[in-house]
Amino acid sequence: MNELRFQDGNEEAAPPREDDEGLYGMTDTTVQEIAESLELGQEDPIREVVAELHTADLADLIEQLKSKHRTLLFEVAGDLIDPEVFSEIDESIRDDLVEDMDPTEIAAVVTELELDDAVHVLEDLEEEDQQDVLRELPAEDRLVIEQSLSYDEDSAGRLMQRDTIAVPEYWNIGQTIDYLRDTQDLPNEFYEIFVVDPRHHPVGTIPLDRAMRSQRTVNVRDIMNREQKLIPVDMDQEEVAYLFQQYRLASAAVVNESGALIGMITVDDIVDVINEEAEEDILRLGGVSEDDLFGSIMGTTRTRFTWLLVNLLTAVLASIAIGFFDATMEKIIALAVLMPIVASMGGNAGTQTLTVAVRALATRELTSNNMFRILGKEAIVAFLNGTAFAILIGLVAWIWFGDLSIGWVIAVAMVVNMLVAGVAGMAIPIALDHYKIDPAVASSVFVTTITDIIGFVAFLGIATLVLL
């Protein structure tokens, strides 16, 4: 009985509790069934499912379908698809869909959306197409959207809704409630009422729950929070997200340069920003510039190429370093066999440290106040693990090649390289961050280049000195 209530539109028998995927909205089976129905041209079951799905699930369904089936779906059930779906769909797929539409159609979708979603759809269009769509919009919508587009991408201005509830300080709760009951043009959802002075500058805020608990005669002034976080319209969205997290905000007022209230941001938009920013860090650390799962083959090939090219250059550098020791390796071929181990361990130790550093910089736990302390700690950790692995690999090499001195050489090289890895893994992200370069993008290439080169040079260099 309760199981059923979890489901939107999937009326089959409830799947077992263990299968989380099945409990909510769309299931993998739904997608398969829709794909089959599209193949067979059965319109009714498709229209039935589309009509019942939550927009977020419908967006997922569209993402999961093949490109051919997507087009078919819009032909068969386009009239049932809520325009809001366009704001939920993955960017690459949205671009594909929008490409097939003419400006009038896009404009029809855009007018149905909330401001931030409308802007989201429009901001990805080519400048020219954007203008074509804007021309098709009613004057009022166009003005508001153009205003929003005039703010920087990724700024508070793009995130905010323009509708807010603002009441003067001298009102009481009764007046406020009557105002809410009488006004039609209110934001879709809001969690607090802003109190403003005659210049429309925010002076306080009343959470809705507090307003509801108060008697009608209570003055707004007496129950409002005077401390509030005001978001400048040009603030970067990452900064806005930080504020929401740090101070556990449900919503916040956005102000213009002169400090007047011009909009508000709610926490549900921030959830998306947090996800985007975390995704950016994950992808950048992995050497990918954007989420290209749904990207075209050529687009994906091109964006990955750049990072691989950088890597090729660093790999060639490392090979040049190895080349200086070709005479040594010719004499003792065991060195060539063991050589990758030191570099690989350094690379991994460096990656561990830089991952912690990049994350700590993003969450502002690593600052100028504690960086030397933490750098010192990393050096000690690196030295301890370096020593442990030096002993391990030294023994392995000694037994493998029956030569104690090879064991000593690789052990010393291991300590050196892991120490360098630990220090570089922490210092490089800090330095990049200091110079306002995103440490998630660039740290990895710097650190692994260093650990590769130091790894090879330390091992082969010490071997040349000791063994020849």
Next chain:
Amino acid sequence: MNELRFQDGNEEAAPPREDDEGLYGMTDTTVQEIAESLELGQEDPIREVVAELHTADLADLIEQLKSKHRTLLFEVAGDLIDPEVFSEIDESIRDDLVEDMDPTEIAAVVTELELDDAVHVLEDLEEEDQQDVLRELPAEDRLVIEQSLSYDEDSAGRLMQRDTIAVPEYWNIGQTIDYLRDTQDLPNEFYEIFVVDPRHHPVGTIPLDRAMRSQRTVNVRDIMNREQKLIPVDMDQEEVAYLFQQYRLASAAVVNESGALIGMITVDDIVDVINEEAEEDILRLGGVSEDDLFGSIMGTTRTRFTWLLVNLLTAVLASIAIGFFDATMEKIIALAVLMPIVASMGGNAGTQTLTVAVRALATRELTSNNMFRILGKEAIVAFLNGTAFAILIGLVAWIWFGDLSIGWVIAVAMVVNMLVAGVAGMAIPIALDHYKIDPAVASSVFVTTITDIIGFVAFLGIATLVLL
């Protein structure tokens, strides 16, 4: 004028707008000043700052201080520190602080916290210490906390607050508002009113803004949303976070096995979960099991050791593979010099693909419906980039060693390894996910082992066949 309003407790001249760090709460300078005052034993300026800081900022301050200074801070201004700080502080540091406190002191802190925060502090204690603290708590608090602790860590039961607003279906808005005005024991913050049947099963929900806009005579039944997401108390927090994101929820009802309302979860707790889960993926991909920035030296060394040990084993495996070709390398030492390039490029291409795959699995964009399509795309992308880099490195090797056949050998090995990297980078995370193994933890080691070994074997093997 407006600038000042952004600040909590930092009364100096507002720093320039560009310096985001300065705009809010605590600055790096605040930390330095506090550290100096603690050094000098100046109590007044410390107490002044502590009294004015937001708890979240105070938690940051404590994190930033040296361990010695932390203890001093509690001695000098402990009475001004809101217990809530304990729920905001990094786990390792909290453990240190709590270790110095006796059960009565911890109990005093815990009683002041909201349920989810209290549980957060208690769940990290050793079983025995936990019992000691629980014994010191008032019976009522103890029962509620014990109940909460009985749910799995990372389950909805741990996240939820037990206080909710629930009204019967037959009430009207006027009765609801009067009830809110008359009841003292309400949750701290809430965004919706739950409507329940006589068995206390949720049947609908009214967002607060809608309640406020409605006339007193309107029936609850007529304006409630009948569709709502009910969260089973044992649902994993990652799943809960997914629901909140997918359906843009501000709060949701938590139900027990029989479907009765027993609590609610609000979006601010979900923001923390989203962060935790994203952090987990980032760290695991980097080979770190937890955020150890503030961890002890020995603890950090130990947790990093495991991953490095796995890496050592795979590196030795790769060396064994190389060892089979020592005769070939002895004859053509250029092979030893070039050997790391193919492996390194494969490793990076594999990491790119697996990063996209891990992320897409986490966001549920990669499913059984599209995995073959996407695997096919990755293979083509890998082949295209493999060919591009084969041509590049082939030319470089030819010119460098003046030997066209070495150029051919490395080019062919490059295409082979990058193709393997692309396919493995996508297939391995999918396979791990299928067998319920976290792809973020294990993918990287599998993929790089494969690309290392295939890289070395393809290059040296083809060389042995062609050049000898």
